Amino acid sequence: MIYSRMAVIGCGLIGSSVIRAARAAGTVGSVAVGDASEAHRAEIEALGYADLVTGDLAEAVADADLVVFAVPVLAMGPAAATVAAALKPGATVTDVGSVKVGVAESLRAALPASVYLVPGHPIAGTEQSGPAAGFAELFRGRWVILTPEADDRSAYRDAVNRLSDFWIALGAQVDIMDAAHHDLVLAVTSHLPHLIAYNIVGTAADMEEVTRAEVMKYSAGGFRDFTRIAASDPTMWRDVFLANRDAVLEVLGRFTEDLQALSRAIRWGEGDKLFDLFTRTRDIRRGIVAAGQESAEPNFGRDRAASGGGPKP
Known part of the structure; x- marks a missing residue:
């Protein structure tokens, strides 16, 4: 104890x-x-x-x-x-x-x-x-x-x-x-991904050319991941973005610049730039898995919540 x-x-x-x-x-x-x-x-x-x-x-x-x-x-x-x-x-x-x-x-x-x-x-x-x-x-x-x-x-x-x-x-x-460093790190690893997830799911829902039924029926793995994140508690995340606005806006500005560069690469057919980016991001994903920060536990928690939420026997 x-x-x-x-x-x-x-x-x-x-x-x-x-x-x-x-x-x-x-x-x-x-x-x-x-x-x-x-x-x-x-x-x-x-x-x-x-x-x-x-x-x-x-x-x-x-x-x-x-x-x-x-x-x-x-x-x-x-x-x-x-x-x-x-x-x-x-x-x-x-x-x-x-x-x-x-x-x-x-x-x-x-x-x-x-x-x-x-x-x-x-x-x-x-x-x-x-x-x-x-x-x-x-x-x-x-x-x-x-x-x-x-x-x-x-x-x-x-x-x-x-x-x-x-x-x-x-x-x-x-x-x-340090508290300020924490807020910057989490703006990158958690807050911005949630903001992107909320936005992309909202964008899909607002597209007149795609019906709500089609969004749900044909969701591929990537979009399903976004909808899982976007299902998080609205009150909690509203407060997070307001409380950490400076760090979130700083990271969001950098993300917007990178997104514009990616848009230009697609527009001008710059396949090498796309390949280099995708290779770097794949390496990051492999590092996350190697560090043990990818597991079935979040899914386990969701399944338990659906069945009553009790602790694992």
Whole structure:
């Protein structure tokens, strides 16, 4: 056991997976869940993996050694302000948001100095959402990035190490990174791909020459992958793009320039340029597979969610 009591604020796919994984690994004693959604609370109670389920967020964090904020990124600050007075001195507070600079600033502004804030981001997920979508294996072999504050106190370093041990026990690999660099990296690897997926699926839906039935009937593998990504939670991704707008716009500008160059190569029949690009991108794909970041786990999670979302036997 690493933490005697864990509180999770917001219990969708990631929050519920943290609970399931922590229960399976035996890293926490009791678990409290605070969620504003009455429907979510009823679902969590039916699933039976929390000791306390409440709509009172302050009640949820009372006496917790670890508090995990798993709400959309623009809701992090308001949620932290709601629970600030109820937090146990010395507690570790973290989050699972995919934007770190803005989230860290909003959390620090709301939290008391008596707690240890260690922002975090597990790079894992499926397009499913809600408490039943979670599963204990979601973080296995995946990276969790922690972006600690500039705090040289030994107690703070201990809190960072303890949280790192927690994620490792859940099967994840942990890396430490500067928050601004994290946001740029994720703009490239996650945020821009989602933006492209939302846009290309929307474009297909708007084309008068292609009917909706044809889009669904004749979807090839590439388009199916885009629709899977574009099925992700709208509220979460709206908040991500607004919270990480500077990094996303920077990467989007570079992408637009590269796309124009690719358009020119196609227009002028420059096959060598196309071949060189496709060769480089294939090598990147092979590197991702070799690094173990391509597996059946996301599909497993989606299949489990469709059948009730329980953890793997």
